[in-house]
Amino acid sequence: MSIREAQLDIYDSRPDEELSALAKQGDRDAEETLVKRYTRLVRQLARPYYLAGGDSDDLIQEGMIGLMCGVREYDETRPASFRTFAETCIRNRLYSAVRAAARDKHAPLNQSVPLEIPFFDGQGSLYGVMADPQDLIIGREGVQDTLSGVRKQLSEFEAKILGYYLDGMTIREMAKAVSRSPKSVDNAVQRIRRKAARHLDSGGISKG
Secondary structure, eight states: OOHHHHHHHHHHTSOHHHHHHHHHTTOHHHHHHHHHHHHHHHHHHHTTEEOTTSOHHHHHHHHHHHHHHHHHHOOTTSSSOHHHHHHHHHHHHHHHHHHHHHTOTTSGGGGOEESSOOSSOSOOEETTEEOOGGGSSSOHHHHHHHHHHHHHTSOHHHHHHHHHHHTTOOHHHHHHHHTOOHHHHHHHHHHHHHHHHHHHHTTOSOOO
16 A cells, blocks of 8 residues: 555545545645545435436536535534535535526526435525525425336336436446446436436426
C-alpha cells in the first residue's frame, strides 16, 4: 500500500462532521473522501427523476453540486447531522434544477417527474434550506400512481433492476448483483425508461 493510499484509509475511518470541518479548512483529501462516501446517495436521490429527452447525468451533476455545498456550508454546531444537511442540500439543488427547467420549454428537464416520494414533503427546514411542496412537479399521489403503473408493465427482471436503479447502484453493480452483463442491464434500464415515458404520455398520472 502506498503512502497516499494509507493516508486516505485514515480519512475513511473519520466521521462526516470531522471531514467536513477539515474540508472547509482546505483539506482536499477530506473533501474527496466525503464526496466518494456520498456519491451513491447523490445517484439515489437523482435517479427517481425521469428525464424525458434528457440525460440522467444532468441531474446527477446538479446533485453533486448540492453535495459540495453541503460539505462547505455544514455547521457542526447545529443539531442536524452532516448526512441530514447534505441530503437536504442535494434535494433542494435537484428541485431547483427541475423547477428552472420547467420554466424553459426547451430544456431536457422540462418533463421530469419524480418516481418516488420525496424524503421531505415540503415540511422540512434546515437552517435556511427549505423544500417547498409547490416546487415538486407532481404530487404524492401522482408519484405513487406512476410507480404502480410502471411496475405493472415490467418483467420480473426489469422490476428487480428498477429497484436497484432507484437505490443508486451503477450499471456494473447491478450487473454483478443479477449475474448479467452490463449491456443486458443497461438495455433493461432503457426499456424501463421507455415504458415510463409511454405511461406518462398515456395520461397515467395527473399533474398537480
